[in-house]
Amino acid sequence: MIDKAKTLLLTALVILSLVQSYLLAYSMPGLGVTKSPQQGYLPSEPIGEESKVENVIFPEDMVLHLGKSKHTVLYPASNFYNLIFGKIKSREFKGFQRMTSASVDWDEIRDRDQGLELRFARGVPMELLSKVLKLEGDTPFMNDVVNRIWIYKSSDRDEVRTYFFSADKLTVYESVKADLTAQDVQMYVGYGEYQVNYKRLGNDIYLPEGPVESSATIVGFDSYTTETMQSYTFLDPGVTRAISDRNGSQIYTDGKRGLQIEQNGRWLSYTDSVAAQGQGDNESENVYSAIQFVNQHGGWDGLHRFVYADQFGDAQVLKFQQYYGSYPLVPMDPFLFGNMKLRLQDGTVSEFERSMLTLKKKPEQRSVRWLPGGEMLADAFANYPRKADVVAVYPALLVTPSSDNSLALDPIWAVRFNDDSQEKLLDAIPGGYKPLPGEPGGAALAAKESGSGSGLGAGSGLGGGTAMNNLYGQGGAAQE
Amino acid sequence: MDWGRAKSVLIIAFLLLNLVLGYQLWSNIREGLNSSADVSDLRPETQQIMKEKRIKIGTSIPSETPELKDLTFRVQTKLGQGVRHELAKPVDSKVVYTDKKEFQASLGSIIPDLDQYTFGEDRDSEFVFYRMVDGRPMFDVKLELFYSNLKIVAYKQDLIELLPSGKAAPQSVLPATKVVSSLIENKNLMHNGAVIKEITLGYHGQIFNSDIQVSAPTWRVLLEDGGQYYMNAISGEVVTE
Numbered sequence: 001m002i003d004k005a006k007t008l009l010l011t012a013l014v015i016l017s018l019v020q021s022y023l024l025a026y027s028m029p030g031l032g033v034t035k036s037p038q039q040g041y042l043p044s045e046p047i048g049e050e051s052k053v054e055n056v057i058f059p060e061d062m063v064l065h066l067g068k069s070k071h072t073v074l075y076p077a078s079n080f081y082n083l084i085f086g087k088i089k090s091r092e093f094k095g096f097q098r099m100t101s102a103s104v105d106w107d108e109i110r111d112r113d114q115g116l117e118l119r120f121a122r123g124v125p126m127e128l129l130s131k132v133l134k135l136e137g138d139t140p141f142m143n144d145v146v147n148r149i150w151i152y153k154s155s156d157r158d159e160v161r162t163y164f165f166s167a168d169k170l171t172v173y174e175s176v177k178a179d180l181t182a183q184d185v186q187m188y189v190g191y192g193e194y195q196v197n198y199k200r201l202g203n204d205i206y207l208p209e210g211p212v213e214s215s216a217t218i219v220g221f222d223s224y225t226t227e228t229m230q231s232y233t234f235l236d237p238g239v240t241r242a243i244s245d246r247n248g249s250q251i252y253t254d255g256k257r258g259l260q261i262e263q264n265g266r267w268l269s270y271t272d273s274v275a276a277q278g279q280g281d282n283e284s285e286n287v288y289s290a291i292q293f294v295n296q297h298g299g300w301d302g303l304h305r306f307v308y309a310d311q312f313g314d315a316q317v318l319k320f321q322q323y324y325g326s327y328p329l330v331p332m333d334p335f336l337f338g339n340m341k342l343r344l345q346d347g348t349v350s351e352f353e354r355s356m357l358t359l360k361k362k363p364e365q366r367s368v369r370w371l372p373g374g375e376m377l378a379d380a381f382a383n384y385p386r387k388a389d390v391v392a393v394y395p396a397l398l399v400t401p402s403s404d405n406s407l408a409l410d411p412i413w414a415v416r417f418n419d420d421s422q423e424k425l426l427d428a429i430p431g432g433y434k435p436l437p438g439e440p441g442g443a444a445l446a447a448k449e450s451g452s453g454s455g456l457g458a459g460s461g462l463g464g465g466t467a468m469n470n471l472y473g474q475g476g477a478a479q480e
Numbered sequence: 481m482d483w484g485r486a487k488s489v490l491i492i493a494f495l496l497l498n499l500v501l502g503y504q505l506w507s508n509i510r511e512g513l514n515s516s517a518d519v520s521d522l523r524p525e526t527q528q529i530m531k532e533k534r535i536k537i538g539t540s541i542p543s544e545t546p547e548l549k550d551l552t553f554r555v556q557t558k559l560g561q562g563v564r565h566e567l568a569k570p571v572d573s574k575v576v577y578t579d580k581k582e583f584q585a586s587l588g589s590i591i592p593d594l595d596q597y598t599f600g601e602d603r604d605s606e607f608v609f610y611r612m613v614d615g616r617p618m619f620d621v622k623l624e625l626f627y628s629n630l631k632i633v634a635y636k637q638d639l640i641e642l643l644p645s646g647k648a649a650p651q652s653v654l655p656a657t658k659v660v661s662s663l664i665e666n667k668n669l670m671h672n673g674a675v676i677k678e679i680t681l682g683y684h685g686q687i688f689n690s691d692i693q694v695s696a697p698t699w700r701v702l703l704e705d706g707g708q709y710y711m712n713a714i715s716g717e718v719v720t721e
Contacts, residue, residue, distance in 0.1 A: 002484075003483075006487045006491065007487065009491055010487055010490055010491050010494065013495060013498055017497050017498050020502060021501060023505055024504055024508065241550065243552075243688065243691075243692040243694065244690060244692070245690045246690060253686060253694045254696065255694050255696025255698075255712070256719055260688070271686060273686045273719045274717075274718070274719070
């Protein structure tokens with residue numbers, strides 16, 4: 001009897017312990033089954049070309065001062081530009097001394113002394129520039145932003161002076177130990193002898209006295225698919241929802257990140273509601289992150305130039321301007337193309353905009369166009385309504401969609417304003433006609449100026465030609 | 481061998497085992513019922529950082545980890561940009577603190593879907609209500625009652641319509657202790673001396689210019705000084721407003 005009761009009790013205890021063990025095991029935190037993502041892991045093979053800091057930092061243009069108030073301008077990826085920039089990259093700049101900008105009459109040096117200015121538009125942080133040029137300076141110098149490097153041979157002594165201009169427009173740093181010689185400067189300036197002459201207007205603006213060659217191009221494009229971009233944007237593309245915007249564009253979101261596809265799959269804007277961690281933003285760090293981010297999200301389509309932007313609140317906005325050949329691409333409103341914009345906080349990208357299109361290597365059609373110079377351009381600029389806000393005048397390519405799978409790139413004179421927006425100033429002369437001296441858009445007549453003026457027409461041909469030879473060689477400027 | 485003796489020994493052994501298991505199970509269940517943890521449940525490293533930065537947690541930390549999924553919903557006006565409706569007859573602001581029925585009776589006929597909203601917080605001159613889904617607030621969908629002189633004079637409401645969320649399967653959320661720890665351990669986020677006032681599980685999403693919005697399960701951490709952090713409850717990423 002007792003034996004039977006014992007057996008029963010023992011059995012009950014064994015079963016109870018089993019039940020309790022089971023309950024314990026499956027109610028323990030951390031032992032729950034974790035669900036795997038709904039879509040398998042997609043290997044992120046990078047699409048598009050990758051780039052590095054060294055490839056996106058280069059001067060917007062180079063102004064060569066030939067002395068005697070003669071100037072000329074070289075644009076990126078042209079032969080002489082590449083030659084000069086390549087040489088300067090191999091030189092060393094050391095021993096920087098700080099001084100105030102106002103202590104020297106720069107306009108006088110501009111017109112009198114032979115030299116060259118490398119202009120970086122809104123500027124480049126020194127720390128980044130030191131990746132491209134060989135610089136050695138102290139901390140305050142390395143923390144500054146430089147928008148111009150000026151190398152000239154002072155006319156009274158046979159001595160080369162090198163200045164780095166801070167973007168604050170007040171401070172200038174002289175490199176007293178730069179290994180540039182007077183021969184170097186003379187050689188650089190010599191490249192400008194056969195280029196079209198540019199006239200200096202106050203405010204740092206140079207306008208050519210003769211026509212400048214460019215070319216109108218129709219170029220096909222490939223387009224990234226929405227699926228590709230989704231797979232690079234979301235950790236788990238399987239859980240994203242597609243919703244449509246009030247303007248008709250598609251948005252893909254996982255509740256945190258958003259990917260908006262606009263203009264029929266031609267423009268992408270990405271937003272990540274990432275937390276503000278802003279405490280002492282490091283600009284250079286942000287630029288590295290931005291480049292890395294673009295590498296992983298579609299890569300670089302040809303040559304891009306880094307455009308420095310200020311802080312907005314606790315975030316930093318960076319832009320990369322796309323080039324085709326020597327000239328920047330300016331989209332025709334409302335078409336979106338030609339630049340990438342990123343908003344970063346502490347190295348984390350919170351906004352990103354880019355085109356989904358990549359230009360094909362070979363253009364479908366290309367023909368020569370002459371951009372008017374001389375009085376025609378000067379008049380157009382003088383009568384431009386927002387003239388006072390203009391910070392730069394330069395040749396560019398206006399981008400318009402010409403068919404379902406190609407874009408038209410038309411040469412224009414463009415102007416840029418303080419806020420970095422760009423606009424068309426003047427169209428090219430239609431039909432590839434090259435204006436002769438005295439005609440609208442051509443150089444001044446020979447009689448007006450002795451010697452130098454008459455040579456302009458022919459000279460401009462040479463200058464433009466070098467730019468044109470490089471139309472295929474995208475990326476040439478920075479990769480040397 | 482004396483089988484009877486062996487049985488007695490086994491019975492005692494299993495009895496002891498059962499006691500141990502039973503105690504474990506009981507403490508587990510109690511923890512679950514309690515559904516909250518406190519500072520001592522955080523990792524020692526986190527507690528060390530809290531000491532260094534003088535961060536305090538002035539609330540209990542929820543320990544629930546329910547299975548939730550994204551919400552998809554249609555909005556009538558842009559979230560947070562609804563029209564301010566003035567009340568023809570101002571209502572005593574006391575009703576906010578009364579029970580649901582009375583509240584419903586006083587404003588239910590004026591404000592649509594009022595029963596779907598639950599009181600969230602009292603900001604100066606306005607009460608903020610959140611739209612609830614299965615008992616959890618949607619932090620982006622609000623009903624604001626404006627008051628002055630103890631009378632509710634106007635309201636502003638985000639009206640939404642929940643949509644079926646399709647194929648997505650619910651996933652269990654990260655426990656609040658984990659999320660709070662990562663928030664505290666992040667060097668740049670919490671300032672010295674911050675006091676955590678409230679930790680709530682709800683829904684939050686990036687707001688797009690669209691009729692349809694998506695909100696993901698999110699932990700919201702409110703600070704005493706008014707600061708707030710949203711953390712995705714699935715991935716643990718810190719999100720801005």
